[in-house]
Amino acid sequence: MxxxxxxxxxxxxxxxxxxxxxxxxxxxxxxxxxxxxxxxxxxxxxxxxxxxxxxxxxxxxxxxxxxxxxxxxxxxxxxxxxxxxxxxxxxxxxxxxxxxxxxxxxxxxLGDRDGAVASLGTGTVYSIRQQGTVSMLGGHGFKVGDLGSGARLGQGLLQEALLAHDGIRPASPLTETVLAEFGHAPAAIIAFAHTAHPADYGRYAPSVFSAAAVGDPVAVDLVRTAARHIDQTLDAIVARDVRTLCLVGGLAPLYRPWLTERPGIEILDPTAxxxxxxxxxxxxxxxxxxxxxxxxxxx
Incomplete structure (x- = not known):
């Protein structure tokens, strides 16, 4: 064999x-x-x-x-x-x-070349290779990290839906859709959250981006906040004299239009x-x- x-x-x-x-x-x-x-x-x-x-x-x-x-x-x-x-x-x-x-x-x-990779999916984590040495930023898990992740986006959406239900913040088509999914019952959202894993929250991320693309105000705010967290980490990576960045993961192409342009920084498509x-x-x-x-x- x-x-x-x-x-x-x-x-x-x-x-x-x-x-x-x-x-x-x-x-x-x-x-x-x-x-x-x-x-x-x-x-x-x-x-x-x-x-x-x-x-x-x-x-x-x-x-x-x-x-x-x-x-x-x-x-x-x-x-x-x-x-x-x-x-x-x-x-x-x-x-x-x-x-x-x-x-x-x-x-x-990147294969064996130097540079940094931002992995943007259910979680978020960043890796840097410089002269063969690999270091990482983020990746501390959903409960205390993973800012900008799909899980965090989904969690944020459910929070906004509850705030809209209680009349604390304005509703939007997206929050109304979420509330309708749970029968307009906050108790159902709370029960979901009690047992939810990151992937359970992350499944809402595509709908947040879709809603943001058509101007839903709650979705736009959620994506802008998440993109700001990612930009802060990318800035920290560039400050380490990294000049090659690669964004990977299911949310990478969705985030690209929301991230800050960085002149002089090479943005590569992943080799594999x-x-x-x-x-x-x-x-x-x-x-x-x-x-x-x-x-x-x-x-």
Whole structure:
């Protein structure tokens, strides 16, 4: 059996997996649900396995190959040691390394070149590579960070809907739509918020941008505030003498018109996506691992 490399991109909304040969050519891809190991580690494990099995199936490979594969997993929530230990002990792979989802986005977007990547999705986090050294800004999680994220936008929208319901702030078509979804019952919004994960809030982000595009005042205010948070971080990155920026993630193209222009700063389109970056790292990190065939020949 060949010695496969697996890349995992596990975020707050979905988990994607790719299986490749030892040289890095992707053979199959799979997708499943959210894989934030901090907010819901048990579900993350299920979705990691489901996405990987789907990748093996698309490649026409037996799923039993998971047990001999080596993997790099870029996972949201990887900055909490207990969560990483819990996941690492239960993964189905022969060898695996858990890294930040930011690192795989950086590798996918820039390859091995220097620059900074802003990952704008359900969460927000920023990575910088300078002369081979990688550092990160943000990414502290929904409860105390992730400013400008899809989760924060969704949370802000529900807050504005409640304020409009109580007559504290003006209503708008968007707040009316949200209130109608919950039957104009604040108790229903409160119950939702009591159990909601970042991805549950994040699903409202596209509607906020759509409403802002047609001038909904609540949506415009929410997006402008979020864009200001992102601009502040980008300013801090540029102040570190970074001259190449790349915006990635599901919200990146939606934010571009709302962000400040920065003359002299190169804004690149990503070379590849985070999943491709995870595969590339898996090939790099496990390049010296022999295949089962090589191991058998050496005996």
């Amino acid at each position: 060949d010695h496969f490399r697996v890349g995992i991109d596990g975020g707050g909304t979905r988990c994607r997996a790719a299986v490749a040969g030892a040289e890095g050519r992707i053979l199959g891809r799979g997708i499943s649900g959210a894989a934030n190991i901090l907010t819901d580690p048990e579900t993350a494990l299920v979705h990691i396995r489901l996405a990987t099995e789907a990748a093996f199936q698309e490649a026409g490979l037996p799923v039993s190959g998971l047990s001999s594969a080596t993997a790099v997993l870029g996972l949201a929530g990887n900055n909490v040691a207990d969560a990483v230990s819990f996941i690492a002990a239960r993964l189905p792979f022969a060898k695996a390394e858990i890294v930040s989802d930011v690192l795989i986005a950086l590798q996918g977007a 996506d985070a999943l491709t970056g995870a595969v590339a790292l898996a090939v790099q990190r496990f390049a010296s691992d022999p295949s089962p065939a090589q191991m058998e020949a050496a005996q």
